[in-house]
Amino acid sequence: MSMHQGRERLVVVGGDAAGMSAASQARRLKGPEELEIVAFERGHFTSFSACGIPYWVGGAVPERDDLIARTPEEHRARDIDLRLRTEVTELDVAGQRVRARDLESGAESWTSYDKLVIATGARPVRPELPGADAPGVHGVQTLDDGQALIDTLTRAKGRRAVVVGAGYIGVEMAEALIDRGFEVTVVNRGEQPMSTLDPDMGRLVHRAMEGLGITMVNGTEVTEILTGEDGRLRAVATRHAEYPADVVVLGIGVRPETALAHAAGLPLGAHGGLLTDLAMRVRGHEDIWAGGDCVEVLNLVSGQEQYVPLGTHANKHGQVIGSNAGGGYATFPGVVGTAVSKVCDLEIARTGLREKDARRVGLEFEAVTIESTSRAGYYPGASPMTVKMLAERRTGRLLGVQIVGREGAAKRVDIAAVALTARLTVEQMTALDLGYAPPFSPVWDPVLVAARKAAGKVRGS
CATH class of the missing domain: 3.50.50.60 (FAD/NAD(P)-binding domain)
Incomplete structure (x- = not known):
């Protein structure tokens, strides 16, 4: 038992699908008199659907708030001490505490925990490209990112968009930009779009995209993002060509956001994601759980760990973690890769x-x-x-x-x-x-x- 008046404290790092599902599920099992729950989220939003962002950008989903499953106020009403715009900067596993910085004031403080949930999600792959930080170049991981992209689209002088990458996000963003009346070019490293398919099936997607008026450039790497004299975005360059651009969307995929976990000496897999057991406990750590886009999962067909950042798994992970952290029992057996x-x-x-x-x-x-x-x-x-x-x-x-x-x-x-x-x-x-x-x-x-x-x-x- 811990020092704080006989009740345990559960600390959650990350306030989206896995983190807040875990907090909510733990709260269902244990009331505030038994379990204190503190959740840290560095962004402005909780429990939102990142998967819905392309449909909001394209206009199929009218309002940003339509993508929020549960607001901060709703979480707080259930006795979850949710701290927005607060970034956890260090995990002290030996001392069972986390250090967090208030992004508005810059103030830092330590919070001790009895149980810890790591739900730090993923970060978009930003290629080491000259010009990748230019205004008008966007990733689409959070609602803040989506809003920033919509603002750029609204202000853009021209109507030319380049999407880098042709996985799920790249393909969905290409459609969203077409729906917004932009001319779209997709630059893709693979021989066909959708590398999650075999190339013979990817070819069918390629044909359909061209049928929509999307220009597909396959088998090509972007080498530089070019800006004009005024610092504004001008074009995307490959070794052989330049594609004029008023907006660039990066759809190259995501990597697990595990820098904190790595610095704390927690076990990572081949893909850089945290490794857990069937109960979603971080391997070798009794009081630490992890779920969502920052973990690797077992593929039941291949028998190997895989990195599959999807909202369906994140929500299931959260449920499993919340059940276990709240004194119940649940497992996540793995995925087949659907x-x-x-x-x-x-x-x-x-x-x-x-x-x-x-x-x-x-x-x-x-x-x-x-x-x-x-x-x-x-x-x-x-x-x-x-x-x-x-x-x-x-x-x-x-x-x-x-x-x-x-x-x-x-x-x-x-x-x-x-x-x-x-x-x-x-x-x-x-x-x-x-x-x-x-x-x-x-x-x-x-x-x-x-x-x-x-x-x-x-x-x-």
């Missing part, structure tokens, strides 16, 4: 392993790709869909699925996510009793058509 996205009406979905992931962990596999439709071919509105499936050679265990199509592609991947979690074979999948009526799918669902083809190939091998 993610969906869209570019206008093109839906992009993936789960499990890509070809290169399977090769890297030493799995031999058969790969099949099929073309089908979202509904019965004769039913109005049926649109084409491409499904790629990987199955392990010999055993036939499902290893991964990628789907690109118009309506109905994205949520179909959930069938595969469940099959991966249950370790089904493609043969077993062919017998799944999925919902059928002509408005929803052909009589053989596209996922089952792919499973049949994969099962045949496995038998043949």
Whole structure:
């Protein structure tokens, strides 16, 4: 038991999805007389949806506040001592305390803890580029970032935007900028957009993006961001060309924000994220938990740790941490790697392993790709869909699925996510009793058509 009047103190570092879910869940289990909860957040907002920022920038979501799940006032009403605009600058693990700086006044103070939650999130990758800090160059990690980008778009003299990177954020921001009436060029290091897909599936996304009037420049690295005499953004340069720009959005992805944890000697994985056990406790530390975009998670298909910064996992981590820190019990077993996205009406979905992931962990596999439709071919509105499936050679265990199509592609991947979690074979999948009526799918669902083809190939091998 600690010194403060017989009650324990839980300190949370980071006030977004994982951190505030943990605080809320711990509070459900223990009242303020038993557990004091102090949460530090360096930004202006708590419990917001970073995933929604591209849709707010593009105008599909009208108001910033629509993206806030719970306001600071709502958290405080539940006896959580939330300190906004306060940045934790040091973790003293041996002394069980954290040092924090008030960003308005600059004042620093130490706060002791009995239990600590590290939910420091991720930071956008800012390339070491000349000019990367110029006004008009934006990352989109927080609501503050989103607001800054919208302000730039509103003030921009010209209508030319360059997006650097073509992962989820890059692709979603490209669509948002098109919706805002900008001419958009996407500069991408990979051979195709969406490196979370195999290149043959990424090519379908490339085609769709060009169909929207987006200029795709693949296989190219940005070397410099150029500014004019007035210090204003002028263009994005690669080795071979210059692309004029009035605004630049960095969509190169994110890295775990673990500098504090690293300085405190906590264990980090190969991707720079904190390593935890199944209860989300930091390995080797009884009273410290970590979750959200600052941790690595177990991929249940490959059996390896992976870095998967997604809001779904962050919220689950918070629930698990809050249950454990609040005296209950919960675990987070891992992920299969499901993610969906869209570019206008093109839906992009993936789960499990890509070809290169399977090769890297030493799995031999058969790969099949099929073309089908979202509904019965004769039913109005049926649109084409491409499904790629990987199955392990010999055993036939499902290893991964990628789907690109118009309506109905994205949520179909959930069938595969469940099959991966249950370790089904493609043969077993062919017998799944999925919902059928002509408005929803052909009589053989596209996922089952792919499973049949994969099962045949496995038998043949």
